[in-house]
Structure formats: C-alpha cells, structure tokens
Amino acid sequence: MKAYRTRLKAAVALACLLGAAGPALADTTDDLLLALKNKGILSDAEYQQLLARKQAEPAPAPVAAASPQAESAQQSAAGALDMSHYVKMADKGVGLQIGDVNLTFSGSVNGFYTHDSGASATANHTVAGGLASVGPKSSAVRNGLLPGFLKIEVTTQQAGWDVGAHFGFYPGINSVTAVGGANSAGNPVALGTSGIDFRQTYLTFGRTNIGEFKIGRDIGLFGSDAILNDITLLSVGSTGGNAAPSNTSLGRIGIGYIYTDFQPQITYTSPKFAGFQASLGVFQPLVTIGRSEVNKNPGFQGKLTYDWKGDSFGVHAWAGGITQKHNSTDLLPGYTGSAFDVGAKLTYGGASLLGYFYDGKGVGTTGLFILSTDALGNRRKSNGYYIQGTYTIGKFTLGGSYGASFLKMTGAEKADRDAGAPAGLYDPTLLDRNSSWVGQGRYGLTPWVTLIGEYINTKSKAQGGNHATSDTVAAGAILFF
Known part of the structure; x- marks a missing residue:
C-alpha cells in the first residue's frame, strides 16, 4: 500500500503540474484531489497540503494556441520520450522494461x-x-x-x-x-x-x-x-x-x-x-x-x-x-x-x-x-x-x-x-x-x-x-x- 500511495502521489503531483496549463485543468485537478481523499487514499492532512501547494503556485502566463501541426509534433515527441523509458537496448540482447520488470x-x-x-x-x-x-x-x-x-x-x-x-x-x-x-x-x-x-x-x-x-x-x-x-x-x-x-x-x-x-x-x-x-x-x-x-x-x-x-x-x-x-x-x-x-x-x-x-x-x-x-x-x-x-x-x-x-x-x-x-x-x-x-x-x-x-x-x-x-x-x- 505504501508503494501504491507513493505512485498515486506522484500522479497527483503530475496532475498539479498539468493543472498549471489553464483554469479548466486546474478545476479537474481539484476534483481529482477531492476524489482521492474521499476514497481514503489521501489523508485529510495530505489533501490539504497538496491543495495548498497547488493554490500557492503562480498563475501561468497565457499561452497562444498551438497549431494542429505543432500539437501533432509535440504529441509525437512526448510519445517517443515515453517509449524510451520502457524500451531499451541491453548490454547483450534486446531488453524491454515494463514497470519494475x-x-x-x-x-x-x-x-x-x-x-x-x-x-x-x-x-x-x-x-x-x-x-x-x-x-x-x-x-x-x-x-x-x-x-x-x-x-x-x-x-x-x-x-x-x-x-x-x-x-x-x-x-x-x-x-x-x-x-x-x-x-x-x-x-x-x-x-x-x-x-x-x-x-x-x-x-x-x-x-x-x-x-x-x-x-x-x-x-x-x-x-x-x-x-x-x-x-x-x-x-x-x-x-x-x-x-x-x-x-x-x-x-x-x-x-x-x-x-x-x-x-x-x-x-x-x-x-x-x-x-x-x-x-x-x-x-x-x-x-x-x-x-x-x-x-x-x-x-x-x-x-x-x-x-x-x-x-x-x-x-x-x-x-x-x-x-x-x-x-x-x-x-x-x-x-x-x-x-x-x-x-x-x-x-x-x-x-x-x-x-x-x-x-x-x-x-x-x-x-x-x-x-x-x-x-x-x-x-x-x-x-x-x-x-x-x-x-x-x-x-x-x-x-x-x-x-x-x-x-x-x-x-x-x-x-x-x-x-x-x-x-x-x-x-x-x-x-x-x-x-x-x-x-x-x-x-x-x-x-x-x-x-x-x-x-x-x-x-x-x-x-x-x-x-x-x-x-x-x-x-x-x-x-x-
């Protein structure tokens, strides 16, 4: 359970970072934190701590809407980066890493x-x-x-x-x-x-x-x-x-x-x-x-x-x-x-x-x-x-x-x-x-x-x-x- 909670905290932190992209995402993050608290995954103290941290972050500067071509390039780059985390060339042979395995x-x-x-x-x-x-x-x-x-x-x-x-x-x-x-x-x-x-x-x-x-x-x-x-x-x-x-x-x-x-x-x-x-x-x-x-x-x-x-x-x-x-x-x-x-x-x-x-x-x-x-x-x-x-x-x-x-x-x-x-x-x-x-x-x-x-x-x-x-x-x- 400790490892499970640690992974969820990391996910919440990532959601907080994504929430900085705009008000709509920020509201989604608030809802996610509340849902995790209601399910007993986050304690009241953890919920208040994460919520205060998110609210204390400065509002991001407006970002111009990206073109469809730019969004596609960003998604491709993000996908390639994510794949490199899981698939690698081993010292001998070919290696595939899936989580901890x-x-x-x-x-x-x-x-x-x-x-x-x-x-x-x-x-x-x-x-x-x-x-x-x-x-x-x-x-x-x-x-x-x-x-x-x-x-x-x-x-x-x-x-x-x-x-x-x-x-x-x-x-x-x-x-x-x-x-x-x-x-x-x-x-x-x-x-x-x-x-x-x-x-x-x-x-x-x-x-x-x-x-x-x-x-x-x-x-x-x-x-x-x-x-x-x-x-x-x-x-x-x-x-x-x-x-x-x-x-x-x-x-x-x-x-x-x-x-x-x-x-x-x-x-x-x-x-x-x-x-x-x-x-x-x-x-x-x-x-x-x-x-x-x-x-x-x-x-x-x-x-x-x-x-x-x-x-x-x-x-x-x-x-x-x-x-x-x-x-x-x-x-x-x-x-x-x-x-x-x-x-x-x-x-x-x-x-x-x-x-x-x-x-x-x-x-x-x-x-x-x-x-x-x-x-x-x-x-x-x-x-x-x-x-x-x-x-x-x-x-x-x-x-x-x-x-x-x-x-x-x-x-x-x-x-x-x-x-x-x-x-x-x-x-x-x-x-x-x-x-x-x-x-x-x-x-x-x-x-x-x-x-x-x-x-x-x-x-x-x-x-x-x-x-x-x-x-x-x-x-x-x-x-x-």
Missing part, C-alpha cells in the same frame, strides 16, 4: 560448410567410443558445437530479493530422426525437421550480500568452464558424424573434457570475496549408460572460481568436482563415480593461454557415466586435458588447441586380456584415447557477426591397437545478440 532476449545463430575426410570403414579402424570419423568423405551445411539458441529472462526485485525466470530454447538447422531426443541422429532427407532442445528452465533468487539460489534445469558445474572457454564452442571442432549431421557437433567434447551437460539441479552460488566465488549443487542422479539403475541418492557438484584483472593482465581459474552413488538393479554391484577438474586462463593484451585437466574414477568419458564400468560393474579410470592459445589483432583472432581424453581398463579387463580373454571381459576395440588438433581463424565482421574458418585433425585409438584418423575443414559464421 525487465524482460530480455538474447540469442545466437550459426551455420558452417564442413568437409570431412574420415578413415576407411575397415576392421582395424573400429574403435568403440572413438570420435574420429570412419567412412567415406562427406560434406554438410550444419550447426557447430552450439545449435542456435533463444534465451528469455524475466527479472525484477521483490521484497529486497533479486528474482528471475529463465528459459533457453536451442533449435538446430539440420533435420533429425527425433528418436531419442531433439539432438538425435541426423536425417538429411526431404520433408525432415530439426529439433528444439529446451535446455534451460530455471528460477533464481538472491541478494548481493547473500548470493544466488538456482532451481531448475541449467548447465552443470563440473566441466562447465572447460567447454565455455573452448574456442570450438564458436565453431565445429570434431564433427561427431558429418554425413548425417545432428543439431550439434562435438567440438572438444570427449577430446579434452567430459561434457558438463544441462541437468536438473538446486544450486547455490556465493557472493564474490576478493575474486573468489563458490558454487555447490544437488543434482538429479544420472543413470549409467547400458545399465539398469534406480538411484537412491542425488548427485553432487561443486566449483570454486577466481578472477582477477589488471590494466592488461587477467586471470580466470577454477577447480570443480562431481560425485554420485549408483544403485544397480541388474545384478551388478553399485558404485560411486567421482572426478575433479582444474583449469586456468591467462590473458595479456590480445593474447590468451589456457590449460585444463580432469581425472576421475567411475565417471566414464565423452559424457557423464558413459563407458564408466566394465561388464562386471568395476569402475574404469579416465582423465584428459587440453591446452589452448589465442592472439587477437584488431578484428582478427588466431587460435589453436590440442587435447586428449583417456580411458583405462579395469584390473579385471587387464587380467582377462593377459589370460587370452577366456572370460570375455576384454574388448580390444574399447577406446584407449581420443585426441585432436584444432587450428582456427576468426574475423569480427560486426559486433554481432563473426566469420570463422577451422581445421581439425581427430585421432582415436583402441586398447587393442585399432586406430582411426579424420581431417575436417569448416567455414561459416556465428551471430550473437
């Missing part, structure tokens, strides 16, 4: 011509979990690691809290089968349709001195900085299949880091203290790929970041972790998968250098809990890293990176291999290593549009010696608003 739109669109030369489809090129392309040469017009996206955010302040609702739509440009989700296998046939991946649906509330709480579906904590600082996020990287492209490529997923994924969560992020900020979350437990599970306990993820920036030198560093207990229902033992990661990005002028490393047991490779155990339920170890450098001169940026992800056999698999594989645990085609080199050039055509050219060499190697190599060239553009 901010509605912002941001998004991205990209497309690339990609030519891929994969290894021939022979037995010695078979790698289970390998990410190098196998098969004939192919060309595609496709999305890169990012599909397109449109993010809508509604934020305001209520009762001293900053609150917000966030929605993220991620549509691709390529047709997909739609079997298994929006980012299912590609389906390049006539009359096909692309998928829309609704990755983000979450609410936030917080205060500057308390921090922020997030509830809903959003990007995870473990591995998030690895992908968000990867140069292939803006481009293609390893294709993950180019003859029938899906809505996304792989970039460096599975070739230097495990994909963080977008996951249901309840997460708390602290305020920043001397450059440090901590996040901790409770996550929907993920099922191990290929196993039957009903998990009793949630997953947990955490991350600590540090940021510092001087006149020309900057530091962004992070350390994170993940742990989740898996309860099996397929006669295999349960297990706990856990991992940690560390990384740092240093910037100096137009140059940057990044290093990243992760190590885990029972978390798998490429995606969380993929190939994380052997056939007996024993945990496999995995780790990986990537290094990256960029240099920007004006609108041009040159970048390069190398990374690899490794999967280790369990003790049972090694024993079975050494015994000649009588138990059938040892699979010689099981992935040992995925690695890639990336060379990239970017040109900032406009503040929104970036042109990108890229070369990628991807290699996969199996535990038994099988290997595959593919070479990819990509060129296209990405737009952010």
Whole structure:
C-alpha cells in the first residue's frame, strides 16, 4: 500500500503540474484531489497540503494556441520520450522494461560448410567410443558445437530479493530422426525437421550480500568452464558424424573434457570475496549408460572460481568436482563415480593461454557415466586435458588447441586380456584415447557477426591397437545478440 500511495502521489503531483496549463485543468485537478481523499487514499492532512501547494503556485502566463501541426509534433515527441523509458537496448540482447520488470532476449545463430575426410570403414579402424570419423568423405551445411539458441529472462526485485525466470530454447538447422531426443541422429532427407532442445528452465533468487539460489534445469558445474572457454564452442571442432549431421557437433567434447551437460539441479552460488566465488549443487542422479539403475541418492557438484584483472593482465581459474552413488538393479554391484577438474586462463593484451585437466574414477568419458564400468560393474579410470592459445589483432583472432581424453581398463579387463580373454571381459576395440588438433581463424565482421574458418585433425585409438584418423575443414559464421 505504501508503494501504491507513493505512485498515486506522484500522479497527483503530475496532475498539479498539468493543472498549471489553464483554469479548466486546474478545476479537474481539484476534483481529482477531492476524489482521492474521499476514497481514503489521501489523508485529510495530505489533501490539504497538496491543495495548498497547488493554490500557492503562480498563475501561468497565457499561452497562444498551438497549431494542429505543432500539437501533432509535440504529441509525437512526448510519445517517443515515453517509449524510451520502457524500451531499451541491453548490454547483450534486446531488453524491454515494463514497470519494475525487465524482460530480455538474447540469442545466437550459426551455420558452417564442413568437409570431412574420415578413415576407411575397415576392421582395424573400429574403435568403440572413438570420435574420429570412419567412412567415406562427406560434406554438410550444419550447426557447430552450439545449435542456435533463444534465451528469455524475466527479472525484477521483490521484497529486497533479486528474482528471475529463465528459459533457453536451442533449435538446430539440420533435420533429425527425433528418436531419442531433439539432438538425435541426423536425417538429411526431404520433408525432415530439426529439433528444439529446451535446455534451460530455471528460477533464481538472491541478494548481493547473500548470493544466488538456482532451481531448475541449467548447465552443470563440473566441466562447465572447460567447454565455455573452448574456442570450438564458436565453431565445429570434431564433427561427431558429418554425413548425417545432428543439431550439434562435438567440438572438444570427449577430446579434452567430459561434457558438463544441462541437468536438473538446486544450486547455490556465493557472493564474490576478493575474486573468489563458490558454487555447490544437488543434482538429479544420472543413470549409467547400458545399465539398469534406480538411484537412491542425488548427485553432487561443486566449483570454486577466481578472477582477477589488471590494466592488461587477467586471470580466470577454477577447480570443480562431481560425485554420485549408483544403485544397480541388474545384478551388478553399485558404485560411486567421482572426478575433479582444474583449469586456468591467462590473458595479456590480445593474447590468451589456457590449460585444463580432469581425472576421475567411475565417471566414464565423452559424457557423464558413459563407458564408466566394465561388464562386471568395476569402475574404469579416465582423465584428459587440453591446452589452448589465442592472439587477437584488431578484428582478427588466431587460435589453436590440442587435447586428449583417456580411458583405462579395469584390473579385471587387464587380467582377462593377459589370460587370452577366456572370460570375455576384454574388448580390444574399447577406446584407449581420443585426441585432436584444432587450428582456427576468426574475423569480427560486426559486433554481432563473426566469420570463422577451422581445421581439425581427430585421432582415436583402441586398447587393442585399432586406430582411426579424420581431417575436417569448416567455414561459416556465428551471430550473437
């Protein structure tokens, strides 16, 4: 009611100012003040105070009647001024302000011509979990690691809290089968349709001195900085299949880091203290790929970041972790998968250098809990890293990176291999290593549009010696608003 009365007082004050334009408007103002008092919105003291203030104002000098053309111009100017109060261009995206509520739109669109030369489809090129392309040469017009996206955010302040609702739509440009989700296998046939991946649906509330709480579906904590600082996020990287492209490529997923994924969560992020900020979350437990599970306990993820920036030198560093207990229902033992990661990005002028490393047991490779155990339920170890450098001169940026992800056999698999594989645990085609080199050039055509050219060499190697190599060239553009 206090806020409501304050707004009405402002309206009354405006009416008093308008009343100075002439006797007719002055009488209208008197009537308005009286009506507000009779309705109990203004007290007797407030009514007398405002009425005395209006009556004490000097009478305005007569104003010549304006021509119809002048009145039209004044109305147009007033309308434009009023509109500028509500509609604005945000720092990123387009913003619309309605009273105390901010509605912002941001998004991205990209497309690339990609030519891929994969290894021939022979037995010695078979790698289970390998990410190098196998098969004939192919060309595609496709999305890169990012599909397109449109993010809508509604934020305001209520009762001293900053609150917000966030929605993220991620549509691709390529047709997909739609079997298994929006980012299912590609389906390049006539009359096909692309998928829309609704990755983000979450609410936030917080205060500057308390921090922020997030509830809903959003990007995870473990591995998030690895992908968000990867140069292939803006481009293609390893294709993950180019003859029938899906809505996304792989970039460096599975070739230097495990994909963080977008996951249901309840997460708390602290305020920043001397450059440090901590996040901790409770996550929907993920099922191990290929196993039957009903998990009793949630997953947990955490991350600590540090940021510092001087006149020309900057530091962004992070350390994170993940742990989740898996309860099996397929006669295999349960297990706990856990991992940690560390990384740092240093910037100096137009140059940057990044290093990243992760190590885990029972978390798998490429995606969380993929190939994380052997056939007996024993945990496999995995780790990986990537290094990256960029240099920007004006609108041009040159970048390069190398990374690899490794999967280790369990003790049972090694024993079975050494015994000649009588138990059938040892699979010689099981992935040992995925690695890639990336060379990239970017040109900032406009503040929104970036042109990108890229070369990628991807290699996969199996535990038994099988290997595959593919070479990819990509060129296209990405737009952010």
